[in-house]
Amino acid sequence: MGKVLMKGNEAIGEAAIRAGCLNYFAYPITPQSEVAEYLARRMPEVGGVFLQGESEVAVGYMIFGAAGCGARVFTTSSSPGISLMSEALSYITCAQCPAVFVNIMRGGPGLGGILPSQGDYFQATKGGGHGDYRLLVMAPASVQEAVEMVMAAFPLAEKYRNPVMILGDGLIGQMMEPVAFPEDLLSEPANKDDWATTGIGNRSGDTPNVVKSLFLDPVQLNNHNLLLKAKYDRMRRDEVRYEAYNMDGDYRVLIVSYGTMSRVCRTAIDSLKEEGLEVAMIRPQTLFPFPEKAIREAAGKEGCRLAVSIEMSMGQMVEDVERSIQGRCPVEWYGKCGGEVPTPEEIVDVVRSMLQK
Amino acid sequence: MGKTFTRPEALKDQHTHYCPGCTHGVIHRLVAEVIDELGIRGRTVGIAPVGCAVLAYNYFNVDFQEAAHGRAPAMATGIKRVRPDLMVFTYQGDGDLASIGMGEIIHAANRGEKFTTIFVNNAVYGMTGGQMAPTTMPDQRTTTSPFGRDVQDVGMPVKMAELLAALQTPAYITRQSVIKPKYINRAKKAIHKAFSYQMEGRCFSFVEVVSTCPTNWGMTPLDAIEWTENTLLSYYQLGDYKTPEPREEA
Numbered sequence: 223m224g225k226v227l228m229k230g231n232e233a234i235g236e237a238a239i240r241a242g243c244l245n246y247f248a249y250p251i252t253p254q255s256e257v258a259e260y261l262a263r264r265m266p267e268v269g270g271v272f273l274q275g276e277s278e279v280a281v282g283y284m285i286f287g288a289a290g291c292g293a294r295v296f297t298t299s300s301s302p303g304i305s306l307m308s309e310a311l312s313y314i315t316c317a318q319c320p321a322v323f324v325n326i327m328r329g330g331p332g333l334g335g336i337l338p339s340q341g342d343y344f345q346a347t348k349g350g351g352h353g354d355y356r357l358l359v360m361a362p363a364s365v366q367e368a369v370e371m372v373m374a375a376f377p378l379a380e381k382y383r384n385p386v387m388i389l390g391d392g393l394i395g396q397m398m399e400p401v402a403f404p405e406d407l408l409s410e411p412a413n414k415d416d417w418a419t420t421g422i423g424n425r426s427g428d429t430p431n432v433v434k435s436l437f438l439d440p441v442q443l444n445n446h447n448l449l450l451k452a453k454y455d456r457m458r459r460d461e462v463r464y465e466a467y468n469m470d471g472d473y474r475v476l477i478v479s480y481g482t483m484s485r486v487c488r489t490a491i492d493s494l495k496e497e498g499l500e501v502a503m504i505r506p507q508t509l510f511p512f513p514e515k516a517i518r519e520a521a522g523k524e525g526c527r528l529a530v531s532i533e534m535s536m537g538q539m540v541e542d543v544e545r546s547i548q549g550r551c552p553v554e555w556y557g558k559c560g561g562e563v564p565t566p567e568e569i570v571d572v573v574r575s576m577l578q579k
Numbered sequence: 580m581g582k583t584f585t586r587p588e589a590l591k592d593q594h595t596h597y598c599p600g601c602t603h604g605v606i607h608r609l610v611a612e613v614i615d616e617l618g619i620r621g622r623t624v625g626i627a628p629v630g631c632a633v634l635a636y637n638y639f640n641v642d643f644q645e646a647a648h649g650r651a652p653a654m655a656t657g658i659k660r661v662r663p664d665l666m667v668f669t670y671q672g673d674g675d676l677a678s679i680g681m682g683e684i685i686h687a688a689n690r691g692e693k694f695t696t697i698f699v700n701n702a703v704y705g706m707t708g709g710q711m712a713p714t715t716m717p718d719q720r721t722t723t724s725p726f727g728r729d730v731q732d733v734g735m736p737v738k739m740a741e742l743l744a745a746l747q748t749p750a751y752i753t754r755q756s757v758i759k760p761k762y763i764n765r766a767k768k769a770i771h772k773a774f775s776y777q778m779e780g781r782c783f784s785f786v787e788v789v790s791t792c793p794t795n796w797g798m799t800p801l802d803a804i805e806w807t808e809n810t811l812l813s814y815y816q817l818g819d820y821k822t823p824e825p826r827e828e829a
Binding site for chain 1: 620621622623624626627633634636639640641642643644645646647650651653654655656657658660661662664665682683686
């Protein structure tokens with residue numbers, strides 16, 4: 223299959239359609255507005271639904287409504303918009319509805335800036351909204367990977383009846399790369415007659431389906447949370463994805479980095495190799511579930527003196543890296559944010575100086 | 580002799596949690612009767628609000644989704660856009676719709692979303708225990724306006740039907756009440772119209788129902804009816820505020 227050169231945001235919109243999702247609600251925000259602009263033209267061509275909501279708050283509930291009545295649906299936004307959608311994410315997760323949310327991260331906090339950042343790691347992996355819930359979070363490092371993750375996200379969301387978030391930094395949305403849309407990632411939406419509000423008359427039986435998140439009885443609410451936790455534990459067991467780089471031989475340093483940042487790290491690792499310093503990298507492709515075991519084992523390998531979490535944030539993922547490594551080696555953090563992206567040269571210097579400490 | 584009065588099929592056989600003298604039960608019944616009469620129970624989805632009617636799905640014998648506070652119109656939009664064949668209604672109180680959900684209802688109405696909103700206005704927050712609502716009357720005492728609503732401080736009560744009727748998009752906007760049989764009969768007709776317009780795919784339809792809350796007003800049910808008729812209905816005047824253009828015959 224031939225490749226086409228596409229901007230990340232447009233490729234993400236097309237990927238959803240190619241995955242079999244024809245329903246999209248969104249609100250404009252830089253740096254992801256191209257998704258909405260692309261789908262405003264494209265959805266009518268494929269008989270799909272495009273609607274620009276009045277706010278990200280409202281869009282969150284448009285997604286909830288559409289997902290609750292059994293439709294495949296997704297939205298895209300950027301950091302401040304995801305903050306507003308986080309209310310709905312909490313409700314949707316509790317009500318166990320499948321949906322896909324794409325966050326093309328920009329710098330924060332507050333209005334922050336419009337340039338790439340990875341400052342929403344905590345928001346994506348630890349909550350953002352209220353209550354005990356998790357999203358399945360995937361982080362692409364290229365436009366092609368963004369396409370494949372978006373396409374894979376819909377059946378995953380349906381498998382777990384839980385929202386899936388694609389967490390891309392602004393560069394993933396803005397840069398152009400050649401992409402292909404793998405036909406085998408087109409999937410048939412799951413049958414949702416046993417729980418979704420598809421209309422009593424449109425399925426067998428005569429019992430109303432209720433999509434809700436209210437459990438006034440403490441025992442019931444605890445049990446519901448245990449049910450949700452069991453799903454998250456299943457994700458931890460079955461859905462961890464990561465990529466290892468330069469890990470075949472011995473290495474003195476382990477880098478953990480994701481998204482665009484990991485591509486810069488790759489270049490730095492190649493330079494360090496030429497200089498005779500072996501550095502390995504684990505690139506989490508899922509941020510929740512986090513590749514804890516892989517990172518722990520990699521850090522515990524003979525000769526590994528140091529692990530460094532390199533992020534376009536002030537140190538968020540590093541907490542999960544520390545938690546995973548459990549003291550097997552020292553853990554450091556390096557990063558920049560607000561649109562500043564560390565260069566390969568900077569990372570080379572940082573790794574060298576950290577080793578000399 | 581045949582049955583002359585029975586529970587609509589669109590209602591379940593359930594004990595009510597609503598307080599004595601509350602009109603939610605009457606409004607539930609009217610909506611259920613209309614669903615039965617139009618034969619749409621099998622394709623109706625209700626949206627429960629946050630407030631006393633959050634448990635509406637315990638009573639209605641149709642599919643239901645439960646929204647967050649004020650967000651029912653956005654949720655209804657999501658459903659109706661992806662499944663236009665479903666009949667969708669939101670059932671919202673005044674705190675839900677006129678305060679925290681003001682943005683969602685205005686934009687859904689302005690887009691002309693083809694669903695129906697039943698807006699139960701009893702001038703007070705019910706489930707949270709009687710706090711001031713945007714629809715609370717001047718000088719009305721509530722737990723958060725213990726000296727009476729001071730309109731110099733928080734403005735005049737919001738008239739939602741009039742506010743929505745100012746929008747240019749075709750819609751059916753009406754205000755009704757259910758405190759006496761004559762009002763109930765008119766309200767029933769209005770709800771029937773609202774659902775019929777949706778069925779025909781014609782317009783957004785909005786039925787405000789001026790209602791009672793004896794518990795939070797600190798009144799007996801009978802006093803509550805009297806206060807509604809004398810005080811609320813003189814400010815919230817009943818009638819149609821906007822009706823869609825008649826359809827040209829083919």
